[in-house]
Amino acid sequence: MAPPTPRTRAGARRGAPGPRRWAAAAFAAPLIAYLAAFYAYPLYRNIDLSLHDYTPRAFIQGDPEFVGTAVLREVLTSDAFLPAVANTAVFTLVSIAVQYGLGLALAVFFRGSFPLSPVLRALFLTPWLLPMIVSASTWAWMLNSENGIVNAVLGAVGLGPVDWLTSPGWALVSVIVANIWLGIPFNLVILYSGLQNIPGELYEAAQLDGAGAWQRFVHITLPQLRPVSAVTLLLGLVYTLKVVDVIWIMTRGGPGDSSTTLAIWSYRAAFGTGRPDLSEAAAVGDLLILMALAAGLVYVYLRRREARP
């Protein structure tokens, strides 16, 4: 897609005399310093933390013992590891699949203009505007076993009560539902703007050819939306992998470890108890970074393949 002109100009710049290169470096320096201070160093520090045994004492004295991958191995072989990975996978995949599906359905729905459509669309953004603490606490109230409105409604039709947040079988489901609700606006907004970029003529032409609404959706909307969908899903994946707040506020990863994801594990190890275990937290963090990185690479690969004719 990139027009050829900038590339040739860039080629010319490469051979330019010294002063211009210095100027270019000077312009780039703030950005590089920023990247180094706020991205590279924290990453380095995270890895550093995970390779040493940082007890509170070692943390203060600055003399942690280098233990290599021992902490990481401990995490990987821990009894809690596989359940946490499974919870993370279920939480992430179910969340983004449903968020994307509902977001797309709503985006298509709002594409047709009808009275009040902008107002309704704005209403769907509410979850985005509320502070996380408010929405997650509200969900926790609604799902409360004794006094929650959800059980009250279920009771009125003769069902339940269900221990949404306090039974091992339901806790993960509950936090997924809340997280889906939180993620719909993001999907709606991005997909909706993606839809705006699909030329109307395509639909007109298809209609003339006799394509029905479903066919138009499958053969025009979906393929045209593919790049936007890929970005939405990738960002969704990265955001959801690292979700701490919703789960922490609603269940703290409990009861037991039944809604503990890797991100919750990491957070709890570092900040959740009176005994900060930064090495363990950082080791779990390493794993999360690797997962996000892998997702990013898959995305880049898919984009490349797409760009190729």
Place this chain on the structure above:
Amino acid sequence: MFRPPLSDPSARARSVLPQGTRPRAVRALCAAGAALAVAAAGTACSASGGGADDDVYTWWDPYPQHADGSDWERRVQECGTEAGVTIERTAYDTTALTNQALLAAQEGTPPDVILLDNPAVSTLADAGMLTTMGEFGLDTSDIDENLLAAGVVDGEAYGVPIGANTLALYYNADILDEAGVDPESITDWASLTGALEQVADEGHGGITFAGIGTEEGSFQFLPWFWGAGADLRDLDSPEAVEALELWQGWLDDGYAPNSVIDNSQNTVWEEFLTGEFAFAENGTWQVDSAEAADFPVGVIPLPGRDGGAAPTPTGGEFITAPVQSDPERYEVTTRIAECMTTPEGLVETATTFAYYIPPTQAGQEALLEEDPDLEPWVDAVRNARGRTGDGLGTGYPPISEALWGAVQGTLSGTADAEQALRDAQSEVQSEADGG
């Protein structure tokens, strides 16, 4: 710790997210958020520490509910003025305070004074960031031994309690009257469970407590654990199993609501205030709120298994002095600490906090003179037991973590009490062997 900052449930959440929740947009920037947060903790949070200005002394405490202009803030400032300096006070919530203290010590900018939740004292002392009270020059001989114990590591006191609180059983007198239960008759587990049955027959909720998967959960379970005669060094003893089965039995029989699994002490109190429950396990800090309830509220000691009051854990903060690069600062800091720990000072702290029981005999007598109704609480505090006692020290946090895990597992039905506690014990064991 356990003085809930606000009465709305968001307070619970607030107390777990140290820096407050960041807006989504900001969080979106850090692609690997949780991981980054950990890393950032080591780098980007350099705190406003002491050491810089001779006339300004820094003070950290875990009372964000007492804002600028509050009685507590004024009280702190007065102690500063008395010592001829200005105090710069910063409040964090309990868990965040420990982390911030570690970070500040690592940066070499610790505050002059930290009020620390008592189980954290041994952790920070062990990290080598606190001065002993001997070096610091504060006399600890008047302090009740059971209360001072939490701050003692290897025979040295690393802090002084500014007050203490503990747990007891609040009851709703209206409900007990209706069910024909005499609160005085509740002296052991059997009579308590009998009373629960009676109130349940009248259609009332029985008891509510906090079984949450945090230190609060262990704090609330300990009176039953100790009341059965169990020992923290032996989590899977038959006594421990019995205590956990008591809780589980109440849940199974519907005497306790299912929400106890997720209840913080704050939430417990809110449930109790609805007037639906006959009993609630809660602390000294609810005395004022109990008086203001819509129904008459009474207090009895938490019963032990075979009768008598169960040992309850001590709660409350210690005044500690982090090691400073400039030892000359200790002199003023000592004066500030002394101002907080005179008998009058302790009583003032006690009433400011509604209610903290002074940790010294003189302070307790002075408090009782002012408010004789607090006698049961003074007794409770005198008989309370430190969580980090029994030589556990820094060994306590991992034990507590395993214990609340077992409580959670049992109450939510993942494992039976015996299995859960056996797992907890082996978790502690393997951690002790590994570390």
